[in-house]
Amino acid sequence: MKHAFRSLAKSPGFTAIALLTLALGIGVNTSMFSLLESLLLRPAPFPRSTELHQIIANTRQGARYQFSEVETREIRERISSFSSVTTFRYNQTALAEPGRPAERVLSILVSAEFFDTFGVQPIVGRAFTADETRPGNNQVIVLSHRFWQQRFAGSRDVIGRTLRLDGETVTIIGVMPASFDWRFLWGMAGFWRPINYSPDQLNSRTYRTFNLVGRLRPGITPEQAVAELGPVAANQLKDFPKDYNDLSYRVTVLHKAQMDDTSRQILWMLLGLSGFVLLIACANLANLQLARATTAMRDLAIRAALGASRARLIRDQLVECLMLSLAGGALGILFAYWINRALSASIRIAGEPDGLGLQLQGSVLLVTFLVATATGVLFGIVPAWLSSRADVVDALKSQSRGSTSSRGQHRMRQALIVAEVTLALVLLGGAAVMQRGFAKFVQKDPGWDTARLLTGTLPMPEKRFPQPADRIEFHRKVLARLAALPGVEAAALATGVPIWGYGTDRQIHTEKQDASDTRNLPLASHVMITSDFFNVLGVSLLEGRMWPADIKPDDPKVIVINQSLARQLWPNQSAVGQRLASINGAENTWSEIIGVVRDADSPGEIGNPSTPYQVFRPLVHEPWSWVRFAIRAPAPAALVESVRRAIAEVDPDLPADEVLTVPQALDRSNHNLVIVARLLIGFALLGLVLAAVGLYGVISNLVAQRTGEFGIRLALGARPSDVLQLVLQHGLQLTAIGLLLGFAGAYGVSRLLNAIMPRMVSPDTLALSGMAALLFVVAILASWFPARRATKVDPLIALRAE
Template sequence: MLALVRDVRFALRMLARNPATTLVAVFTLALAIGVNTSIFSAVNAILLRPLPYADPDQLVMVLETQPDVERMAVPYLNYLDYKAENTTFSALVATGIHAATVTGKGNPEQVLVEMVSHDTLPALGVAPALGRNFLPEEDAPDGQKAVILRHGYWARRYAADPAVLGQTITLGGSDWTIVGVMPPDFRSMLPTSELMIPVGARASETTFRDRAARPEIYLLGRMKPGVREAEARADLQSIGDGLAKRYPKEYGNSRPLVLSLNEEMAQPVRGEMAMLMASVICVLLIAAANVANLMLERAMRRQKEMQIRAALGSGRWRLIRQLLIESLLVALFGAGLGLLLALWGVDLLAAARPPAYGGIRGPMAVDATVLGYTLAVALGTGLLFGLVPALQASRQNLAPALKDSDRHASAGGKNLRARNLLVVGEVALALMLLIGAVAAIRGLIRVQAVDPGFDPDRLLMSAVSTAPSPDASPAVAMQFWEQVRSNIAAIPGVVSVGWSAAAPFVTDQLEQFQPLGAERTPENMRSAGTYLVSPGYLETMKIPVLAGRTFGPHDGAGTAPVLIIDEALAEAFFPGQDPVGQRLQDKLSGLPSVEIVGVVGHVKQYGLDAPEKTPYQMYYAFAQLPEASQRQVRLIIMHMIVRFEGEPLAYVEQVRSAVTAADPLQPLFAVGPYTGHIFGSLMTRRYTITLLSVFAGLALVLAAVGLYAVMGNTVAQRTHELGVRMALGAQPRAVVRLVVRQGMALVGAGVAIGAIGALAMTRAMSTLLPGMIDATDPSPFLAVTPVLVVVGLLATYIPARRATRIDPMVALRHE
């Protein structure tokens, strides 16, 4: 132990004797370790930290799937059957979300309400901080209307008043009793919700009593101790097979889909996080290579010292240990400074992160796990960049220690080869990162240029309540929407206005259809994205009409429902035919079949680069649907789409006034330019690519600095040789060519290796970012390689020019 302490003291003295080298090494490592710690804090918060629930590994998510739709919400009646018949879950609970208007105290506002079964909170292992959980009798259609407030809503609307329990809140026109307040650290799977109500309180509504309807409910299951996910999946699959036999038309070919909750929460950004983590590790390796070069150069200057120490009896391990301790101290100093940079970096990442990077697992923070990672990185990096110099310096020939030898000549060979290999590695890694960043940027540009299928410019989207009261009939609700539409149309500067129950990039709705003449069996059912719209919606969105007509004033209540389909559905089911006048079997029209009156272009529903749940789309005039179908969908938020002559944001207050003129208790919400939704759909991609580009630029700078340092030191060590060449008549241009050729040989080797690595990397990126990265595109290689070559040329040319200013007489006397 005393020997170790002595080694540490000696190492500190040696580092202090070379402050310039030490500071450069520390700051280089601090930069690399800082970005590594920052990104790892995000990885920890999003992927690694346990879910904030009791025994999270026992939790699964349950959805439903069909052959042509991968994931769907679970009908409420199916949930009741799964809950009653399963044998593998200690709890199977329902949760979902819907929008409702809060009136009474304060201004009316639209809030998102989380629906939960009475046993949801106990299943998660959480409880209200104030008050109580829902009672079983409240989780029923005729039970007392009880509501629990999220902590943020309680603090904002009620000023954190503990006397709020027992008060009533008017939600959707009905009075609900406040029975609890959730703790501030409660993290729901639906983080934007502000209130919680029992899901059973809505069980008498049409959509909850229809086994074929899907009112945005999904299930959480807590598996019994010892039960594996495969067993739970088989259990629910068996129940699904039974439901298909009992309810062939309603349940059909639906089946339960069991997913690990932990994996599901991490899945949306797993690819992006893996890519960012790989990029900062590359930056760390480049920084380590730079520091290794510094330590090698320092070790070369200490050859005499090492030889004398060996001559006095120090063994090779003793010399290696001394040099490794110095390297580890440099790494620890760099980690300490890097940790300070990471504290700032984490705040920056958290402030700019998109919603997908937000965390059910908690905020991005430098916690114990992150500190442990930083320490491990520091120790690993210290060993990584310290081992090669230590091994090189510990190989001693004792004879030169007894005479005054040319240490530059003796040190040159192996040490310079090691340093050259490190530079080649730096260039290769930098090229890979740069090609990856350029490929991602090109992919983003390509995706941004994708036609969404409509014209979002000068388009304002806002949402209004689905009905002025929960008991309003569909006719009354539609009268409210039409009054709002009429009021908005009267605003000067409005070009057109329409409304829809679903909107591209915002919300979706899936309905089923069958080809005419096909037997109405689950096997023949197909799903289509469905829009229930007003006349004028297609014109306002500027969705191109390819055949037939759109909806007009004559497509109103009391007329037979007609259908407009998109080009994908037309091509699939009416190839080589005119779809207009053809018929399809559907569910919403209430008819044996419905006539197709128009064909329009396909729109991007889920994002410019997002996969579609189904390739087909259909449009109904909401007013034409029978009341039973209208009641099925009336609780969906209605989206008002308005096209203006000028900038949409300038009209927001006028649109808001138009809504309140129709009903003062109905607020306008989720209002903004439609371009904002398109921009938001790429926010996660843009955030990831921006960080990747920053890290690639940092890698380029570090690689250039490393190459410059190596060439500068090479010139310094070859002072005698270059002086001799010039004394013998070598021209300055020849000396420049000699040095540049040596440096560019290293750059060329690095580019060749990096190009091979970049091929593999872009293929991996195309998997992580599907639809964005084209692994066969040569443009990133052609764009990046010349840039790196030019940077390498500059990094070698400057030391080469310095070599031409060597005085031959001074060089001949140089030791």
Template sequence: MRTVLQDLRYSFRQLLKTPGFALTAVISLALGIGATTAVFSVVYAILMDPYPYAAPDRMAHMLLTASNGDRRGFGVTAAQWQILRKSPVLEDAFITDDWNLTVTGSDLPEDIDGQYVTSNMFAFMGVPAALGRGLQPSDAIDGQDPQPVVVLAHAFWQRHFNGDTGVVGKTIQLMRKNYTVVGVAASRFTWGDADVYLPLKVTGDQLRGYEPEIRLKPGVTRAQAEAALQPLVEQFHKEAPNHFPKEPAKLRIEGLNDMFIRELGGTLYLLFGSVALLLMIGCGNVSILLLARATAREREFAVRSAIGASRRRLIRQLLTESILLSFAGAGLGLVLAYRILAVIVANLPQFSFPHEASIHINVPVLVFCVTVAVVTGVLFGLSPAWRLSRPEVSQVMQSASRKTTAGVSGRKVHRTLIAGQIALTLLMLAGAAAAIEGFLKVAHMKLGYDPQNVMSVGIPIHDGTYKTWEEREAYFVRLHDAAQTVPGVTVAAISSNATPPSNGFRTDFEIVGKPSTSEQKLHLNLVSREYFPTLRIPLQQGRVWDADEEHRGAAIMVINQTMAKRFFPNGDAIGHMLKIPDAKPQPPYRLVSPAGQGPVLIVGVMADKLDDGLSKPVAPEGFVPYTMMMGMYTQILVRAEASPLPLVRAVSAAVNSVDHDQQTNHNVKDLEHWISGEPEYARGQLVSWLFGGFAALALALAAVGLYSVVSYTVAQRTNEFGIRIALGAQRGHVTGLVFRSMLLSVGGGIAAGVVLSIALSKVLAHWSSESASSRDPLLLAGVTCAMAVVASLACALPARRASGLDPVEAIRYE
């Protein structure tokens, strides 16, 4: 132990003697370890340990997979849920129904997300409440009205009750009805992103479909569960066809995290690969510095060997110094990791990861960080330790000798390390450039509409209100007129489901008089006639419905150009009639006008706009008067003279003036935020900025490493350069010698980097679908030039110093 302490003290003194070396090495490691630790924290939280629930690996969603690969959920009735629970392959199941609720009793009703859940849900999840209890069987007995009790979500408890620990037993007014708070959910219990959880009334109602969630029994595979449950689902389909898609579909059991792995997994692995490269470049830097420093210490270790130091002791001393550096780098890296982690979390696509995930630096991540520090310390310290542990003692007797060249083996190692650094850096630069180019394409894509100064205000209709078509039509008109009168609003429109760039619901249609196919699908949008001027979408042909037609819910449609060209190639779309099978009334949840239950007449063609995300081509799209088919939810699009967000409260007050219990959605965004929230936009932004930042750091580290090697080479060849200058060599000749000494390393590294970029382009494209190809010749030429310029600058300063040597001083240099 005493010798270990001696090694530590000696190593610390040695590092203090060379603060420039120590600082450069620590920063090189800190950048790599900090970035790696931050990204690993995200990977661990989202992909490895996202859920706090009991046996989350056996929890699953039930989905239906169509022949084209599309996945979608389905609903079961309460009676079917009870049958499902008895399946021999399931441990248990619960059902949920989400609904927008209103906290009443204040000046403006507060919109909250409610989840009605069966009373077994909290026991199913197995997460103890933070305060009080969860829901229990006595709160909801089948066939009876549930007890007026509520469990608060942790975030809502903090926001609405300011974290009051005495909240259990208090009441909260929802929809003018008092509920007793019986508990506060744990902070990571965020199922359905709900604000409150209430007991679900289980009845025999065949109109209500609920989303089922299941847990497999231990030892039951997903394939076994699919085979056992497929006949049951087919039976449910026959009993309640309205809750299922019309096309035949196969049951698929999907894990809780499968969708998020598809959405974000590749992006996170790509980022993890980039920071691993950054760490390798940082370690290469430290290796270069240690090798250069080791050469300068050859005489010291020769003396220590001559007076009796064993080879084992010398290796231990050098490894102690390198591990001390790595732990210092890890400590600083951990501080950087917190900062980098905050940036990553702030830029994660909102709905592309489970909100139960706790993304922070935790014990597994700390263990990972320490492991990285130790491994890197041993790896980059082993080579110089091994070489210097066998010094030539005769060098001690040659202290007056002058060396005109550096060791051949040292040069080879340095050249190899530099070439490797440059190759990895070029790979990162190419990947980052491709990601940035891809993101810029998405960000500057032609939308087909004008989102500036437009916002969407969601309006959830309360259960049990405005039950007839006439009542709801009159109510929607009053809501629209109230919003239109708000000062600062230039135009308002009803847009029940048509907020771009992902809008409408996909449905089948038939062209009257023509044979139909399974490929005849369109995005159906329920809008008012003001929708088109609000978004400034030009009319290409025909007309839009008028006020009278809208008032009576006329069966009229305007289609987009894509639909007109695909299904009416002769340009005669106007005048044709379509049948929409889904336009069937299901009161009170779907109210259809009398005219809307028959064929729909095409009267106009609008210009195309994005309607299926930012990366997919425009899909066939149809617009009908919102009065033709009204659900329990609508939106008002508001165009303002300036940014519309300051008008949110005024618009909400106007809506509330129509019905004092009517709230608006709490999360109101302008359309530009809707665009930036699209998965491809958010992923592209995350990858391009982070990957670009890491690539810039890698470039800086590679430049420092190259500068260190060239400076070391110049120092080793000082005598040689002095002699050359004394014999008449020009400064340009000496500068050329310095540059030529690095030409092979830099050129080889750039060539290897280009090969790697081409070889890994498919990986980059697979993991980041929005990125351009790193095989792009112009892109590769650009990053190659950037790498060559940086390498030249890194060599320029030492070369200038070499060409300016005083021959007398240089010849005397030792």
């Protein structure tokens, strides 16, 4: 230890550079592992949370997280793997208080077993009683800790107070602990309330809005639970073939179920690419160690001559490397802390920042220690082994400290530079491909006007609007009020707009297709709209017509389909006048196609949509209680408050929510992707700098070792340009090999990014070529300065040294 400390103290420049390099490499990796641990590995903050599993249905449309109450009852009654099973549903609730405008608050509607299943009880007040979870008795709520602090300043006198929610008066009976406010599951929820099932919800198999979570019994594995769920799925497929296709069930531990596959893949990719930064740092440090070992070869030879064993020499150098790496790891933790603070303030969870809670947990610190130790061994073992093999007599004969580099050391340093250039180009290429792909993605023409649009949501409580006629009348009043606002060119209502995706996939078939062959029928997104919808969005009507604005609920069923669906079903003829059936549970609804519109893509969706086909139906034929409004105006951002007031004039207890322009909505949708792109750029710049420093160090050391040779060449008549060319050629040959390998690696990373985000990123050889050219220019500059020094060698001084 003392020898290692003295050795490092003698070389303050080397020690400072090594510590900085290690701090950057280890710090980036520590931060990325901390991000992964927080989002994927950290258990949910509930007692024995590894027992909590979310039940998920695998269907032809993909993973389905929502179930109907009928399906929930069947699962509860037929399996015994869970000690309890609870359901919950997200619900946007209108909160109206005296003297304040109504606002939307996220609430969670829960079943009777909810708090027992999660194993957490209120810290103030009490949980729901069995009687309060019965239909019609749910006028009670339990507050989230965050809402309690924000709205009531943490007052314990809150119990017994009332709030006005969706036009009903409810009583506060409890407050949950702060640890229960898990934003990954509950979002920004303000309170929990018992589910009040309507008769339709209790008896409908296809009213799927409820999430299903169960707690496994002690000793029961997830595989056993899945095995029990298999017969349930088989019976449902057999008994209700029109409601299901390709159904199976799986269970996923709760904290892992909150992360979708795309986000999970992005996180692992970030961790892997941050590892490339660390590998470049290790290669840099190994090069520094080799250069330092070459300089100190006489000292090592003297120690060997005095009796130091080879194992002792290797051990001393490894101890030195471990001291460096552990100190660098400590600095890396400080660097990671700074990165984590920036990420926590930037990354949005449930649409809001500061919800990530990135912390350097014990597991993260342990991984940092292991990484630092492995780094010390990685960049220290090869230089130590090569140095210990040096011939003692040759080293002692040498009169020049820089002239004892062995052929093995020289080859190792060259290989390390090639590896650094390769990894740097992989990072640069990945960052460039994603950045160019993202720019193209947001600039691509989606098929509709994104510049002059204002959108928002308008949830309607089913209790207040139980009948279709009630909802139709409310839709009519809101639409008339919005269309009459000054500055509004057109307004429409719909159950989905392209910026947020359409959702609601249903199987469809023509008169020539077999309706019973549900496994092979195509899927189409179904959107219920008002007649001016395409005019508002600026979507071209390619063929046919729209239905009139005054269409009635009992008028003949008509639909408009998109261009892709028309081409798929009727490639050689007009789709207008054809009949198309939509399967919604047991219902098989036939409609006449009266128009075909241009495809309208979602610019905020990075993955492939579940289906490229869309069917647009009159909203009066299927009046939902949850709709979005869309307004076209020259200055949409200036209308936000006017729109809110207009809707409040129709019903002051039903405020609009998420009132945003399309650019604002895109920013919200793509915010975290922008952060991912910036992280990749940061990794790439770090890799570029480290590779340039490494190449500069190798060429500088080469010049120092070959000073005598260059002096002799100049003395014998070589021109300075010849020496310059010789040194540059050496550096650029290594760079060229690294670029060839790196181009292949970068192309592989671009293919990986394409698999994760197919609509945004595609392999881009132009971007990769540009990054290779940039790295080549940097390599020229890194080699140029030491090469220039070689041309200024004084032959007399160089020959005297020899």
